[in-house]
């Protein structure tokens with residue numbers, strides 16, 4: 212699922228990686244217990260992955276774009292397992308992981324049904340008690356410009372809790388960032 216050129220430039224920049232490390236991830240994962248075996252869906256150029264491998268002993272990254280998988284393997288393949296797959300069809304066993312996370316990727320998934328299959332897969336691979344957490348952008352003028360010719364299927368914050376509950380999750384929590392307007396969520400497999 213390739214991104215447009217402006218988008219690729221932004222997501223592969225050091226400026227983006229620093230913002231993810233210093234602002235997005237601390238906010239998105241505030242109070243979230245990751246545990247020791249996590250899956251990141253849609254790592255892109257690895258802005259989140261490079262932080263997560265410093266915090267968690269076993270990280271598996273699942274990326275749908277083959278070229279991006281090659282880049283990730285070259286840079287972080289010695290620290291993380293990088294798989295080429297759709298997050299909606301995880302090639303991973305049931306009830307195995309302490310957390311599944313995804314950041315700034317769900318709006319790249321073209322339909323709500325496809326996003327719901329990702330939620331269902333996150334649920335399937337989590338151990339009982341495991342956490343599904345992440346964050347995604349909300350539409351604004353600049354965001355719409357960045358996505359010209361690109362997929363932009365943002366989550367409706369009002370509908371997300373019910374969608375996560377339907378996937379089987381409990382303890383669903385969502386909130387919007389007071390400045391950026393971004394959406395974060397966390398939920399637990401009972």
Ligand SMILES: C[S@@+](CC[C@H](N)C(=O)[O-])C[C@H]1O[C@@H](n2cnc3c(N)ncnc32)[C@H](O)[C@@H]1O
Pocket residue numbers: 212213214222231252253254255256257258259273274275276279296297298299313314315316319320
């Ligand atoms: C905007 S990038 C964000 C990358 C990274 N999470 C970040 O925050 O820098 C979205 C990434 O999700 C990947 N992606 C989109 N749909 C996916 C799916 N169904 N399964 C796995 N990865 C997916 C895209 O190929 C792209 O690398």
